[in-house]
Amino acid sequence: DSGVTQTPKHLITATGQRVTLRCSPRSGDLSVYWYQQSLDQGLQFLIQYYNGEERAKGNILERFSAQQFPDLHSELNLSSLELGDSALYFCASSVGTAYNSPLHFGNGTRLTVT
Amino acid sequence: DAKTTQPNSMESNEEEPVHLPCNHSTISGTDYIHWYRQLPSQGPEYVIHGLTSNVNNRMASLAIAEDRKSSTLILHRATLRDAAVYYCILRDVTNAGKSTFGDGTTLTVKP
Numbered sequence: 720d721s722g723v724t725q726t727p728k729h730l731i732t733a734t735g736q737r738v739t740l741r742c743s744p745r746s747g748d749l750s751v752y753w754y755q756q757s758l759d760q761g762l763q764f765l766i767q768y769y770n771g772e773e774r775a776k777g778n779i780l781e782r783f784s785a786q787q788f789p790d791l792h793s794e795l796n797l798s799s800l801e802l803g804d805s806a807l808y809f810c811a812s813s814v815g816t817a818y819n820s821p822l823h824f825g826n827g828t829r830l831t832v833t
Numbered sequence: 834d835a836k837t838t839q840p841n842s843m844e845s846n847e848e849e850p851v852h853l854p855c856n857h858s859t860i861s862g863t864d865y866i867h868w869y870r871q872l873p874s875q876g877p878e879y880v881i882h883g884l885t886s887n888v889n890n891r892m893a894s895l896a897i898a899e900d901r902k903s904s905t906l907i908l909h910r911a912t913l914r915d916a917a918v919y920y921c922i923l924r925d926v927t928n929a930g931k932s933t934f935g936d937g938t939t940l941t942v943k944p
Contacts, residue, residue, distance in 0.1 A: 761934060761936055762920070809876050818865050821882060
């Protein structure tokens, strides 16, 4: 058990809809990262937050947004969903932003857009 | 970003050692080498990381070449539970969490 909790485990929704994925980091971890894993793209970095502030952005679409709250949990909002957004979404956390700090991943939210 | 190259797949027999290679010829001086593995239907799991010296922990050993252009993850006695996709990534201060996970190496362990 990594200590990172993601909810829900599964989500099925229709095109055009909006969903929110939630992540609770490991106790004591201040950084939260979001990744998308699809069959043809592998594990893609989306965005990172550290102690409530955005720190790094990757291949995140404009239709997607995220935030980290004062209690350090994070939410990833996906809107105007398309079929191609179907994927596994992982959250990871680490103690800080240091590059020698291991990433601890949750078990993901599987999003299916129909 | 510096990239890593790994073989697509490897096979091992149970209870034998496994050496998983990773090439990172464009590694910079501040890049840490991290290894993660992903079991089916789970999120990636941290295995080990290092900068220049070889590292050991309860899960594995990491051997880093002297020029740091390659590294090897060593599982001393493979078990069926070690069957997974293994990712070698580089993390440095300039890319924060943007580490690129490539396709990794799919390890099959035969009983």
